[in-house]
Amino acid sequence: MDTLAEILSQPEPGRATSASEADARHVLHPWADLSGLGEQDPLIISRAKGVRVQDSAGKEYLDAIGGMWCMTLGYGREELADAMAAQARRMAYYTPFGDVASEPAARLAERLSQLAPGDLNRVHFTTCGSTAVESAIRIAQYHFSAQGQPERRHVLSRVNAYHGGTYLTQSLSGKEADRTHFQYESGFVHHLSSPEHDPDRSALSAAERLAELLAEMEAEIARIGPEKIACFIAEPILASGGVLTPPEGYQEATFDLCRKHGILYISDEVVTGFGRLGHFFASEIRFGIQPDMIITAKGLTSGYQPLGAVLISDRIADALADSAPKDKPVFSNGFTYSGHPVACAVALANIETMEREDICGHVRDVGPYFLERLRELRSSPIVYTVRGDHLMACVECWTGEEAGPNAANMALAQKVDAHCQEAGLLVRPYENLCILSPPLIIGRQDIDRIVTILSGALQRAAAELEAGTI
Incomplete structure (x- = not known):
């Protein structure tokens, strides 16, 4: 008998050739951008373990948003x-x-x-x-x-x-x-x-x-x-x-x-x-x-x-x-x-x-470290502020002119999010914000990786803003 994966991979008459195409044709997502309905090229997440997820092409990402605030114990818990x-x-x-x-x-x-x-x-x-x-x-x-x-x-x-x-x-x-x-x-x-x-x-x-x-x-x-x-x-x-x-x-x-x-x-x-x-x-x-x-x-x-x-x-x-x-x-x-x-x-x-596993104790231990490391990003010229509490945080972006969710700031934040994704980090893009809520099992080494990738993404976006390409 074919496995589910094999069944899903078999072409059928009238069936899209990929999950991305099927999604674009048939799914109306929560908070979807209706101006691009039917044209989206979604990231298909197919596997996950611990604090990492993998897309359909095999690329791995550190999930810094815990799904949607909810993947607290991490993926793959038997x-x-x-x-x-x-x-x-x-x-x-x-x-x-x-x-x-x-x-x-x-x-x-x-x-x-x-x-x-x-x-x-x-x-x-x-x-x-x-x-x-x-x-x-x-x-x-x-x-x-x-x-x-x-x-x-x-x-x-x-x-x-x-x-x-x-x-x-x-x-x-x-x-x-x-x-x-x-x-x-x-x-x-x-x-x-x-x-x-x-x-x-x-x-x-x-x-x-x-x-x-x-x-x-x-x-x-x-x-x-x-x-x-x-x-x-x-x-x-x-x-x-x-x-x-x-x-x-x-x-x-x-x-x-x-x-x-x-x-x-x-x-x-x-x-x-x-x-x-x-x-x-x-x-x-x-x-x-x-x-x-x-x-x-x-x-x-x-x-x-x-x-x-x-x-x-x-x-x-x-x-x-x-x-x-x-x-x-x-x-x-x-x-x-x-x-x-x-x-x-x-x-x-x-x-x-x-x-x-004393997860709450672990959060009380690593939460202050998470925010301490993230606050280092305030030195970036395109970071308006960093705020949060334990394992929920937000990096707010701005062009240096007017703060808030205006078109310029939102375009800048979207660039930061895109650079993070390219480097293997998923943050939650919302207006001009990069929201982070990693699985509660996250350790210091992965916290350091989040900050390193975010720092690099901010540097790239700041250079693009300076060059006028955003």
Whole structure:
């Protein structure tokens, strides 16, 4: 019998001659450039091991973006593949609706409640971060509506936030460049200013910036009316927005404002959770808060299976049960693949591996070194700033004139990305940013390689800018 690879390589009538041609003809990618639809020449990744991937031509690359923030334990982990296969053979799927359960989902919920801060002991499983965020917003609105406060449905988010790709989560997201010809919810979604504070570039001290942000938040709450606001959703660090770090004390101060006005606090830890900052969850141990809900996904399974989850405090879960209308007590939110047993089995194996290998401790060890080395790149004339926290970082490019995602800066960053790829390094090109989020298993030698290649790419791009060829 032919192997899958042999079957895929055999030509058939009407079939494209290569995967690249098939992709160009048939696939609509997330965040695709529609002006070149059908003409793209995609990089086909066909193999991967550790922190490296290989394309269909056999060229190897160091994956400095960890897939999409998610390939935390690295590629080719046999224990995760074995857990996946074993559960698929035992029971691939059964409906999670109503009072039917699977053991992997039950055990994973138990483990997550043990890892989470405070009383976040109830878990609602979803399929990814987007569906988890959307579910959390619905839970917040249901929470108040069931208690006779249906007007309390408004949501506070922030400019430069990223919370997902569904209708509601895209509406919550605050990246102006992502707002195109789709429709967005504006009736109950409100955006506060982006909370970043870069001490290398800001004219304000951290304390001044914090006071400014809190005054704005207090004013917006007063404008909307605290009695109308259900929740505030916030990434501890704005990841896809450009790895933007708020001033010290911001998380605690905004949490206190929410408590003052009875607003639920949702911490979106899709990126910052599961080791990226050196802890399973960063909300309490790093930022001093115990949210009403925490969102997790991505590193929850190290990217080996799609899975998301909302961790809900006992206070909220108990209130949901106590205030459930007698005529309509059903919690009508969930998905066919909520708590998928194969995905949950992988997540359990992922947690076990992370604990056995002390992955969080490793991140706390190499994370400062990663940022220290990257900050050496600030000497480049085309680097506006370097920012980050442990194993999430961003190198922001500029031509030396106006900072930000203008056409010239974006073209420059694209050149840097192209030079990196040519040299065997994959970084995430986004606007005028080079975003980095390598697998958490990365070591100092590969960190040095990332910086060496990036440095060379910046030098080449700077020379091209000087020569006027960009």
